[in-house]
Amino acid sequence: MPRSTILLALGALVGGLIAFAYLDSADRAAAPDPAGQSLLDTMPDSAAGEPRISTVSVAGTLAAYLEAAAETDVSDLASLLDEFAALPWSPARDVEIDALLTRLSDLEPAYAATLSSELRLDVPFVADAYLNWALSDPGAAIDGLSQIGDRTERLEVALALLDVLGDDNVGLGRVAAGLPAQEASLLAVEAIVARAGYEPFAAFRAAVALNQTNLQQTALSEIGRVWAAQDPRGAIAQAELLPEALKGSFRSGVFGEWARLDGGDFVAWLASQSAPPTEAILGVDLLGGVHLDALTGIAEAMTGDEGRQVRAAAYAALAEIDPDAAMTRAAELPPGEERDLVLMNVASTVARGDPDAALRWASQITPPSRNLMNQITIALIQNDPVGAIGLMENPPRGVDPALVTAVIASSIGQDPENAEVFANRLLAGDSIQATNALRNIVSGWMRQDPERALEWVLANDAALDSAIIGPAAQALARADPVAAAGYVLRIPDAYRSAWVTQVAGPFGQRDPNGAFAWVAQFRGQDFYAGALRQVVSAASVAQWAADDPGAARNFVVGLDRGETRDQALTALIPVLAGNDRAQAEDLLDLVTSANTRRSIEERIAAFQ
Secondary structure, eight states: OOOOSHHHHHHHHHHHHHHTHHHHHHHHHHSOOOTTOOGGGGOOOTTTOSOSOOSOOHHHHHHHHHHHHHOOOHHHHHHHHHHHHTSOOOHHHHHHHHHHHHHHHHHOHHHHHHHHHHTTOOHHHHHHHHHHHHHHOHHHHHHGGGGOOOHHHHHHHHHHHHHHHOSSHHHHHHHHTTSOHHHHHHHHHHHHHHHTTTOHHHHHHHHHTOSOHHHHHHHHHHHHHHHHTTOHHHHHHHGGGSOHHHHHHHHHHHHHHHHHHOHHHHHHHHHTOSSOOTTHHHHHHHHTTTSHHHHHHHHHHOOHHHHHHHHHHHHHHHHHHOHHHHHHHHHTSOSSHHHHHHHHHHHHHHHHHOHHHHHHHHHTOSSOOHHHHHHHHHHHHHHSTTGGGGGGTSOOTTOOHHHHHHHHHHHHHHOGGGHHHHHHHHHTOOSHHHHHHHHHHHHHHHHHOHHHHHHHHHHTGGGOOHHHHHHHHHHHHHHOHHHHHHTGGGSOHHHHHHHHHHHHHHHHHHOHHHHHHHHHTTTTSTTHHHHHHHHHHHTTHHHHHHHOHHHHHHHHHTSOTTHHHHHHHHHHHHHHHTTOHHHHHHHGGGOOOHHHHHHHHHHHHTTO
């Protein structure tokens, strides 16, 4: 609860003196008696930069609050707060900040609240200052939420204000009015979850009443965790009141927390169920390593997929705490679908921590499992993608080198910072696998960070070829054709043909007019005709003519006489004929190929 006056703070402190008097005795035994010496007297000296008293005595704490309570100058209090806020964390620092901020809140609550946020004090201090402000002027305190720059801090403070204004719909509505719409929704979820600690069923109903499915699911998952600490069996019974779309979130919260807090009770409940919900696997994941035998026995009594899932989850959980035991026991299972599932779960779990051990184990499994080896190889690469480059040259037995290349390339999406390391390592290789991987790496890099990727290409252009440059251009053009077109003049002459040809198609699909104007600057170059055909093909002239016949006609008529324009006219003229036969027939005179003209005339005839 907020402290509205310094006297309330001192009253609480006196209670602390009684409860923790032994701390003061210990302090006196270890150091000179600091009674009467406040923490204000322990400001860091210029030489040491640390408070001269490193432990907080009860008497020293009391002195800090008393001295702060005697201060009447707001500027002095603010200056001291600024000095202490700049110190590294210590118990002494926090006591002093609390004393000073409490006194400043008593004198100028609005200023204390805004200053606490400006000084980037810990969130509890900021929340406490806003609470004191809300006691005197709740409307202003709510409006002041907008002055808090950090979103997380703003939500925490808004949630704290509900202590003063009430966590019912009225109080929630008042506080939410001071937040952006999205944060107001998150506040509603947080308030509902907080209510679950003392009114779980009321919180449960409030969560269901939320107007967005994702908010409902988030709130119910958290409520499930809170309720599980009080009455997990009762909580699970309530799940039947939920729509099917919401049951999973709530149950997952309950089962995960139930297994964490009381695994034995959770296993006992699981044993009593003929068909436990799928979400119970979450609880099995958390405690299977401890209760493997019990869970295996439970799974034996289950039919169908549920039993297999429970057993596989139990083995995976064992692999978390004892990977050797999990690998040994999994390998001893009789062949079949269930064994394959268990092996995959164990392999995935062990490979996250020790992929080499998992790989050695999988290579000894009889009969050999290609899927198992692939699964572990993927985990190994994800664990150390740069170090796994060598696997392209010498992949594990039974693993396709193309898989290694694909996984390494895909890692660029997760961590573009590794792209240059990958590219340099692969550039030094001389195998087909290295070349293929380099092509994929540079293409992915071009999508993620085109400027840095292009700089690398320009710096290494002598060692590259069109097989690398072309796909990179196409990858960027698919993501941002305008940007790809803009880079063309920076591309070395030797690769400009590949760049323009690969960019023209995606550019034409996005902006036919812009693509045509861009390609036109290369008229006379040996790649011009090919690039122009790409634009025409990608522009979908027929669809364009249906949407904007004038623009499509102008584009096609402006093309150079020849095969490419004939191709575009073949798509354009039949569409125009449906609305303006005379205009369509006029365009026939532009067709250079007699065969193409006859084909178009036959299509126009269909509109008679």
